[in-house]
Amino acid sequence: MPVTAQVWSPFEVTPPNPADCAPSAPLEIQGGGPPSGPSSRRILILDDDQEFLDTYSRILGRLPSRPEVRVATCATRALALLDAEPFALLITDLRMPKIDGFQVLLGARQRFPALRTVAITGLGDQQYRARAYASGSDLYTEKPTTPSEIRLFGECVDALLTQAGPDGGFRGIHSKSLMDLIQIECLSQNSGVLRITRGSLEGRVWIEGGNVIDAEVQDTCGEEAFRQIFGWKTGHFEILPGDPTRPRTIFGSYESLLLDSAQTLDEFAADSDEEIPGEGMSRLLQPFARVKGVEALLLNAGPGQCESWGVENPEQFAEWTHNVLTGFQALGALLETGPLRAVEATGSVRGVVLLAQNGRELMAGLDRKMTARLVRAAGMELATHLGKE
Amino acid sequence: MKRISKKAINPVRFPRGSFTVSSAGTIVVSTLPGAFPMERMEAIGRAVLSALGAARGLGTPLTELAADFAGLEIRARDLSGGAIIFITPQEY
Numbered sequence: 001m002p003v004t005a006q007v008w009s010p011f012e013v014t015p016p017n018p019a020d021c022a023p024s025a026p027l028e029i030q031g032g033g034p035p036s037g038p039s040s041r042r043i044l045i046l047d048d049d050q051e052f053l054d055t056y057s058r059i060l061g062r063l064p065s066r067p068e069v070r071v072a073t074c075a076t077r078a079l080a081l082l083d084a085e086p087f088a089l090l091i092t093d094l095r096m097p098k099i100d101g102f103q104v105l106l107g108a109r110q111r112f113p114a115l116r117t118v119a120i121t122g123l124g125d126q127q128y129r130a131r132a133y134a135s136g137s138d139l140y141t142e143k144p145t146t147p148s149e150i151r152l153f154g155e156c157v158d159a160l161l162t163q164a165g166p167d168g169g170f171r172g173i174h175s176k177s178l179m180d181l182i183q184i185e186c187l188s189q190n191s192g193v194l195r196i197t198r199g200s201l202e203g204r205v206w207i208e209g210g211n212v213i214d215a216e217v218q219d220t221c222g223e224e225a226f227r228q229i230f231g232w233k234t235g236h237f238e239i240l241p242g243d244p245t246r247p248r249t250i251f252g253s254y255e256s257l258l259l260d261s262a263q264t265l266d267e268f269a270a271d272s273d274e275e276i277p278g279e280g281m282s283r284l285l286q287p288f289a290r291v292k293g294v295e296a297l298l299l300n301a302g303p304g305q306c307e308s309w310g311v312e313n314p315e316q317f318a319e320w321t322h323n324v325l326t327g328f329q330a331l332g333a334l335l336e337t338g339p340l341r342a343v344e345a346t347g348s349v350r351g352v353v354l355l356a357q358n359g360r361e362l363m364a365g366l367d368r369k370m371t372a373r374l375v376r377a378a379g380m381e382l383a384t385h386l387g388k389e
Numbered sequence: 390m391k392r393i394s395k396k397a398i399n400p401v402r403f404p405r406g407s408f409t410v411s412s413a414g415t416i417v418v419s420t421l422p423g424a425f426p427m428e429r430m431e432a433i434g435r436a437v438l439s440a441l442g443a444a445r446g447l448g449t450p451l452t453e454l455a456a457d458f459a460g461l462e463i464r465a466r467d468l469s470g471g472a473i474i475f476i477t478p479q480e481y
Contacts, residue, residue, distance in 0.1 A: 316447055324440045328456045331436045331463075335429060337403070338459025347444070347451040365449075372453060379457075 041067040046078040047093040075099035094121040186254040191242030203229035213248040222249040230261040281309040296365030321363040353379040403478040410434035412470030437465040
């Protein structure tokens, strides 16, 4: 289906040379390298449909990042261009004669790890999508046909171009949040399971026919799990085949779900601009890390059994925690006040909660902006988790 | 019939009030009843100053610290090495 450019104005295109498209050329990619400078905004579009190339080179050329767009009508030509010049992004059709898009993606991913890739196809096929992601594609999308789809596609491409570095955002849609990722899947009315990992945490979002039907992270399911996953700012994702047998626990529209989750995040951000922790942490500490405002943790279960996260000098803090807790416990015994429930503190650097239960001592470092009342609330929640462990 | 006598239970009643302790651990001023033993105030002061001082030494200065017991809350505010300490019985 021909697509008209309704969003951005025309751009000069370098036409491909059909003579370069040798059908028997081997899929061997040489040279090239990660883009830098102006090449960080250079896009290569590969499609055997010249009309598509003309249209999308105009559309993408008018993106806010003003990329330089090159085109190729066959894989061999595309690979030669990749070999000769550094590109930031490769957009490739999947179904092409001779060398198809999957082969190109595999080769490009292997040879140019920094190259972002978008697989684009006219067929909405689950197997295609799974294969595209398995081939290392950063984004799989059907060819947009409506103005809103074209605009969304342009935004995704622009995001891939403007966001550099492997540590920001989700692999595949750098600078784009999970909101964009889920919107793309739902707008395409896809079915699949979005598996998202962040450090040792793993979450899953089930999408069926363009609707978010369930989510799961650790022991939590449904909307609550979705909100937790939604708060992750970085991570990796992969799309697994759909699971039509998954019971539906989320019944609202995906738009309202995204809106509610975004509002929840905003409310959280108003109190604390720290992101939800999860990476570089043992499983033992993870329940405590989910308590609002927690920035650092130290769990001392005895000699040689000290787990910490976000604590620069854990040995010293473990000793301080032990001394403070035993000091106040001794004081409690002297005063006959009953058991010590918690020691809580606010400070200019950090708030602190100290707890002791069943021979284990916990220190939690909290956001310094938290008031004494919030520190106490956090302490009560932490004590509940410590009691469960 | 043997007479059953019960030992009278005298629950510990904590006063409500505050006192100030210097960085040396000396009680400077107190609003607690005179019956409240000085050595208990000093013991509270030592525990508080020790916790605040060690935290400061670790680069995590604390402005306010609370020890939450089943029957009593001790809340202390740092005063440049000393502390003002509030004693509040827990209410149920």
